Amino acid sequence: MAEPTPTADPEILAERTYLAEARAALGRMYEDVVNTPTVQDSSEDADYTFTNRQLVRYRERRAEALVDLPDVPLFFGRLDHPLGSVFEADPADRTRANGADRVYIGRRHVHDTDGTPLVLDWRAPISAAFYRATREDPRGVLLRRRYGFSEDAELTAYEDEPLTGPGAADTGAVDRMLAAEIERPRSGPMRDIVATIQPEQDELVRAPLRPALCVQGAPGTGKTAVGLHRVAYLLFTERDRLRQDGGVAVIGPNRSFLSYIRNVLPALGEVGVRQTTVAELIGRVPVRRAEEADAARVKGEARMARVIERALWDQVRPLEETLVVERGSRRWRLAPEEVSEAVAELRGRGIAYGAGPNLLSQRLAHLVMRRIEGSGEACDGSTLSQLRRNRALTAAVRAMWPKADPVRLVLTLLTDPERLSRAAEGLLTPGEQELVRLPGRPRGPRSARWSEADLALIDEAASLIERPDTLGHIVIDEAQDLSPMQARAIARRCSRGSLTVLGDIAQSTSPWAVGDWAELLEHLGEPDARLAVLDRGFRAPAQIIDYAARLLPRIAPGLGVPTGVRDVPGALRLTAVEPDDLPSALVLACREALKEEGAIGLIAADADLRALREHLAAEGLSSALIGDTEDALDTARLVCVPATLAKGLEFDTVIVAEPARVAAAEPRGLHRLYVVLTRAVSHLHVVHTEPLPEPLGGPFR
Numbered sequence: 244m245a246e247p248t249p250t251a252d253p254e255i256l257a258e259r260t261y262l263a264e265a266r267a268a269l270g271r272m273y274e275d276v277v278n279t280p281t282v283q284d285s286s287e288d289a290d291y292t293f294t295n296r297q298l299v300r301y302r303e304r305r306a307e308a309l310v311d312l313p314d315v316p317l318f319f320g321r322l323d324h325p326l327g328s329v330f331e332a333d334p335a336d337r338t339r340a341n342g343a344d345r346v347y348i349g350r351r352h353v354h355d356t357d358g359t360p361l362v363l364d365w366r367a368p369i370s371a372a373f374y375r376a377t378r379e380d381p382r383g384v385l386l387r388r389r390y391g392f393s394e395d396a397e398l399t400a401y402e403d404e405p406l407t408g409p410g411a412a413d414t415g416a417v418d419r420m421l422a423a424e425i426e427r428p429r430s431g432p433m434r435d436i437v438a439t440i441q442p443e444q445d446e447l448v449r450a451p452l453r454p455a456l457c458v459q460g461a462p463g464t465g466k467t468a469v470g471l472h473r474v475a476y477l478l479f480t481e482r483d484r485l486r487q488d489g490g491v492a493v494i495g496p497n498r499s500f501l502s503y504i505r506n507v508l509p510a511l512g513e514v515g516v517r518q519t520t521v522a523e524l525i526g527r528v529p530v531r532r533a534e535e536a537d538a539a540r541v542k543g544e545a546r547m548a549r550v551i552e553r554a555l556w557d558q559v560r561p562l563e564e565t566l567v568v569e570r571g572s573r574r575w576r577l578a579p580e581e582v583s584e585a586v587a588e589l590r591g592r593g594i595a596y597g598a599g600p601n602l603l604s605q606r607l608a609h610l611v612m613r614r615i616e617g618s619g620e621a622c623d624g625s626t627l628s629q630l631r632r633n634r635a636l637t638a639a640v641r642a643m644w645p646k647a648d649p650v651r652l653v654l655t656l657l658t659d660p661e662r663l664s665r666a667a668e669g670l671l672t673p674g675e676q677e678l679v680r681l682p683g684r685p686r687g688p689r690s691a692r693w694s695e696a697d698l699a700l701i702d703e704a705a706s707l708i709e710r711p712d713t714l715g716h717i718v719i720d721e722a723q724d725l726s727p728m729q730a731r732a733i734a735r736r737c738s739r740g741s742l743t744v745l746g747d748i749a750q751s752t753s754p755w756a757v758g759d760w761a762e763l764l765e766h767l768g769e770p771d772a773r774l775a776v777l778d779r780g781f782r783a784p785a786q787i788i789d790y791a792a793r794l795l796p797r798i799a800p801g802l803g804v805p806t807g808v809r810d811v812p813g814a815l816r817l818t819a820v821e822p823d824d825l826p827s828a829l830v831l832a833c834r835e836a837l838k839e840e841g842a843i844g845l846i847a848a849d850a851d852l853r854a855l856r857e858h859l860a861a862e863g864l865s866s867a868l869i870g871d872t873e874d875a876l877d878t879a880r881l882v883c884v885p886a887t888l889a890k891g892l893e894f895d896t897v898i899v900a901e902p903a904r905v906a907a908a909e910p911r912g913l914h915r916l917y918v919v920l921t922r923a924v925s926h927l928h929v930v931h932t933e934p935l936p937e938p939l940g941g942p943f944r
Contacts, residue, residue: 258390259398261347265317265361269353273309276302308351308512315510316396318349318362319438320373321388328383329369343385348373350437351512364512365437366449366479374445381406389438432506432876433893436468439781447775448472452481452716455742455772457760461805462747462921463780463788467891470718470745471504475511477716488715488739492517494524496721500891502873504720521725522695525702525732527650534694536754536910538678542696543726543755545766546670547679551703554656554666555596559586559644566639568611568630575614577607585610586643596647597708604631604640611636649704650688653697657681699728706735713738721890722746722763726755730766742769749799750890752914759801778803782893784811787927791920793938798914815927822932825901826858832898832928833864833881839926841895842880846919848904849885855900856883890918897923903933913938 279302311317322345329344348370349362363370372382384406391400440448447469450456456473460466474491485491493508493516495501501518508516522530534542541547566577585606589599608630616622630636656663663676671679685691705711717737719725723746725733733742744767748759757763764772780788785807792804820828829845836843845866847855852868859866859881867875869884869892876882876892884892886905899905899919906912913936920927929935 255398255401258401261361262317262398264355265347265349265353266311268355268361269309269311269317269351271356272353273306273311276306276309304515307514312510314394314396315350316390316392316398316438317351317353318347319390319392320348321390322346322348322369322373322376322384323386323388324383325385346370350435350510364479366476371445371449374440375442376406378406432502433467433504435472435507435510436465437472437511440472441465441779441781443777443779444469444472447777448476450773452477452484452741455744455764455767455769457722457744457764457769457772457774458746458777459760459774459802460745460747460777461749461780461788462791462918463783463807463924464777464805465781466745466747466777467504467720468507469777470720470743471507472511473743474516474716474718475508475513478513478516481715485715485741488741489713490515490517491716491718492519492524492714493718494519494521494720494733496520496724496890497888498873499869499875499888500720503876503892521729521732522698524736525729526698527701527705528688528691528693528698530695530698531692532682532694534696535678539694539696539726540754541671541675541678542694542700543728543753545727545731547700547728548703548731550663550666550670551653551656551700552707554662555647555652555704555707556590557662557666558647559590559599560642561586562639562643566607566635568633568635570611570615570630570633575611577610581610582607582639582643595707595709599644600640600646603644604636607636607640608633647704647708649701649708652704653701654681654685654688654691657697657700658685658691696726696728699726699732702732702735703728706732711735715739716741716743718743718745720745721750723748723751724753724756725763725766726753727757727763727766730763731768734766734768737768742767742772744769744772749795749802750914750918751799752887752890752909752911752918754910756911756914776803778805780805780807781809782924783807783921784809784814784923784925786811786814787921787923790815790927790939791917794913794917794920794936797938798911798917811925814923814925816929817935818928818930820930820932825930825932826855828930829855829898829900830859830862830864832930833859836896836898836926836928837864837881839896841925842876842882843896843898844882844884844889844892844894844922845898845900846884846886846889846905846922847900848908849887850908851900851904852883852885859883884922886915886919889922892922893924894922895924896926896928899927899929901931901933902929902935902939903931906936 323343324346326343329346346369347362348365350365352360352364353362354360372384373387376382376384376387387404387406389402390398393399444465447456447458450473458466458469471493474493478485478491495504495518497520501520505518562579562582565579566582568575585603589602589606594602608627611630612622612627615626656666657680663680667676681691683692713736717733719733719742722744744764760774764770788805788807795802795804818828833843833845845855856866856868864881865879866881866883867879869875869882869888886908902916905919906916909915916936
C-alpha cells in the first residue's frame with residue numbers, strides 16, 4: 244500500500260491511526276486462528292474423527308474470512324451515541340471520546356486483545372442506525388460520520404451529519420459524500436455497496452428468512468447488491484441453520500455475470516457461498532447446441548413436467564400372470580389383482596420412482612408372509628428378508644417396476660415419436676411434439692446434442708426418481724429469464740422456501756420469459772412471497788434512465804417508470820454516422836472514453852462484435868472480450884461486450900454500437916436493447932448508422 248498522503252488535519256490523522264490499529268488487530272485475529280495447533284487424530288472413534296475434521300474445516304473458513312484485503316477500507320462510517328449508552332469501558336478508551344460512545348461500522352467485526360470491539364460488523368443490530376437513522380428518528384445517534392478513501396483504501400476525508408441539535412438539517416455534505424462513493428471510477432469486478440446502502444435497500448437486506456422475498460428492481464437500483472448483501476446478513480444471523488439445511492447458493496444468468504460479482508461476498512467476510520448458473524446446478528449432460536426459440540419456449544413450459552411424469556410412470560406395468568413364490572416344498576400365489584393393488588397403493592402415496600422397487604418387494608413379501616402365517620406356520624423377521632430375496636418375487640418386481648435413468652428416459656422420449664405421442668397426448672400438439680424432438684439419431688446420451696432447455700427436462704425426471712439435495716437459501720439473480728421448468732428445478736432444491744428472487748420484468752429476454760412475477764413465483768413454489776419494488780436508480784444518471792425508459796411502454800407496459808436520483812450533465816450522447824464511418828467513429832469514441840477514469844464497455848450485437856474488436860486492435864486499442872475468459876474484466880479497461888452477456892454488468896462509460904441491430908437480433912430484441920442502454924454508471928454514448936428504434940427518436944435532455 245502506498246504511504247499515507249500528508250495532511251495537516253489532526254482529525255484525519257487520528258482516524259488514520261485508529262484504522263491502522265484496527266488493521267493490526269485484524270491481523271492478530273487472523274494469526275490467532277492460523278496458529279491454533281491442529282489436533283493430531285490417532286483415534287479410531289469415527290464420531291471423534293468426524294468432529295475433528297469439522298473443526299479443522301471451520302478454522303480454515305474462519306481464517307479465510309479474516310484475511311485483510313488491503314484495497315478495501317476496514318470501516319466506512321462511525322456513529323456517535325450519548326456517553327454510556329453503548330460501552331461500559333474505561334472513559335479513556337478510544338471508543339469513548341468527546342463526550343460520546345463511538346461505534347465504527349465496517350465490513351466485519353474486529354476486536355483488540357482484550358476483546359473490546361474496534362469495528363462492528365455492518366450486519367449487527369446496532370449498525371442498522373447507520374443506514375436508517377434520520378433527524379426525525381435518530382435512533383439514539385448524535386452524529387453520523389462517513390469516510391472518503393482513495394483507490395488504495397487510504398482514509399482521505401470525512402463528513403459529519405449531526406442528527407440532533409441545530410446542525411441536524413444540513414445534509415448536503417453527506418449527499419456529496421454518498422455521490423462521490425457511488426460515482427467513484429470502477430475497474431474489474433463489482434464491489435460491495437455496504438457504505439452506500441439506502442434505507443429502502445437496508446430494509447430488504449435485513450428482511451427475515453421467511454417469507455420468500457422477490458425484488459422487482461429497475462436498472463441502477465442496486466438489486467443485485469441488495470441480494471448479495473442479504474446473503475451476508477442471513478449468514479450473520481442464521482449461519483448454523485443455513486449450514487445445517489445445506490448452505491447457500493447464488494444463481495446467476497451466466498459465468499461472466501458470476502465473475503463480475505465474485506468479489507462482493509469475500510469483501511464482506513463470506514467465503515463459503517456457492518455461485519453457480521442454473522445449467523451448472525442441474526446439468527447432467529454437456530450442452531452442445533443452442534435451442535431454437537420456439538422449441539425452447541415449449542420445453543420451458545410447465546406442461547413438460549406432466550409429459551416427463553407420464554413417460555416415467557408409463558414404464559410401470561401390471562403383472563399379467565399369477566405370481567408364484569416357492570418356499571421350501573410349498574408354493575404361495577398372489578393374483579395379478581393383488582399385485583396391481585399394491586402397485587397402485589404405492590403410487591398413490593406419491594413416492595419417488597426410485598424408491599418403488601424396494602417398497603414394492605417389501606409389500607409383496609409381506610403379502611406372502613401373511614399367507615404363510617394364515618396357514619399356521621410361524622414367521623419371524625428373517626422370514627420377510629428371505630421372501631424379499633426370492634428370485635421369482637425380485638424378477639416380478641424388476642418386470643413391473645424397472646429401474647430408470649433420467650438421461651436415458653429423456654433421450655428415449657425425445658427421439659421416439661410414438662413414446663412422445665403417448666406421453667404428450669392432450670398436452671402438446673403434433674407440431675409442438677415435432678419441435679421438442681432431438682436432432683439427428685443419437686445412439687446414446689453421449690452422442691446426443693443436448694441444449695440448455697433439455698437440462699431442466701432431465702432434472703425433472705431425476706427428481707421423480709430420487710429427491711435432490713436441498714439448500715438452506717437460494718438467491719436467484721436475473722430471475723425474470725427463468726423458464727417455468729427451471730423454476731421448478733430451483734424450487735425442488737429449496738424445500739424450506741428460503742428464497743431471494745431478483746430481477747426486472749422489463750429485462751426479460753429469454754423466449755420462455757413469464758409476463759409477471761406472480762406466475763414465476765407460482766412455479767418457484769412461493770406464491771405468497773413478499774414482492775418489493777426498487778424504482779429509484781442511484782447508479783445510472785437520470786438522463787440515461789429516462790432515455791432507456793422510452794422503451795417501457797413497448798416492452799413492459801404495466802411497469803412503472805423508474806426515477807434517476809443523480810443528474811449528470813452530458814451523461815447521454817447520440818452520434819449518427821455514415822455506414823462506412825461506423826468503425827472509425829467507434830474507435831474515436833473509445834479513445835475519448837479512455838481519457839477519463841474508469842471502465843469502458845463497448846456493447847454491440849453478438850454477430851458484429853468480433854469484427855469491431857479486430858478494428859479496434861488494428862487501430863492500436865487493446866481490449867478484453869466478455870465470454871472469452873472469466874477474468875476479462877480484470878485484464879483491460881476497455882471491454883467488448885456481446886449484447887447477450889451485458890445483463891447485470893456495469894461500466895463507467897458505455898458505448899453502444901448500432902442499437903437497431905441489437906434490437907433486430909432476437910425475438911425480444913427491444914428488451915435486450917433496454918438492458919444494453921442501462922449498463923452505464925456515468926456516461927452513455929450511442930453510435931449508429933441505421934435509424935434508431937422508433938421509441939428512442941426525438942430530443943433528449
